[in-house]
Amino acid sequence: MYTSLLLAIQVLSASQNKLSVHWEELTAADFKDGIARAQGTCLLPFGIMEKHGPHLPLGNDLLNVRYVALNAAQQEYAIVFPEYYFGQIFEAKHEPGTVAYSRGLQLQLLQETTDEMARNGCKKIIIVNGHGGNNSLLPFFAQTQLEAPHDYVVYVLGIARSGPGEPKHKTNPATDMHAGESETSVSMIARPDLVHLDRAPQESGADQARLKLPDGLYTGIWWYARFPNHYAGEGAAATRELGDFEAKTWINGVVQAIRGVKADQESLRLQTEFYERSKHPLETPQ
């Protein structure tokens, strides 16, 4: 009786000593310890709320990117910011369930979020992107950090799930972009309970190629022109084998990013030097 009580106390205190990687699960005192343990490195997994073909949940990108970020942070400690899905998704406004905040708010909210993270000790913030529609927004946001001085660094990690040794794909990778074989496979690992594979063939994810423009000429309606069902690829081709490989590759990429960022002492130093020089450009040696 006494031994089992002692064991229970030991188990309890061990679990209390283990710092959660979830920002929202930490006490204020544990948050301070977490920031120290993370060396000021925090993750902002960035999802979206949009249709994902006929077979995946609206929050698919949020669920997958959080699965990846949380697993990575458990391997290499970092504090993970709560659910964030306030990105660029105007191209899906014609579909049910899309939440598309205005352009100005996307940038302002992201700036205030990273400012608040930094005020709380996150001096190195890795935005882990989980949504292809943010691929222009996030590097632009990072570039604009040079507009005014900051005492922290924003890093952006793109979606990278492929790598050497990858199981063979059944469908064409060139059009496997949204709720197709690759993404559906990862969802089968992150949240298998939310994948309705039997519904995947109910709509077409084929490229309808309705614009005839020269290469290199961009216009915002390109996505709708090609994939009006907001579905690109064939989800029915997904397998757990491919998902397992791609999820592990993605997690490993985030782990490497956390380690690289923890080791990086140059970015903040150079940023600070740059802000200082920007105040007096005529004093910059020519």
Ligand SMILES: [Zn+2]
């Ligand atoms: Zn997606």
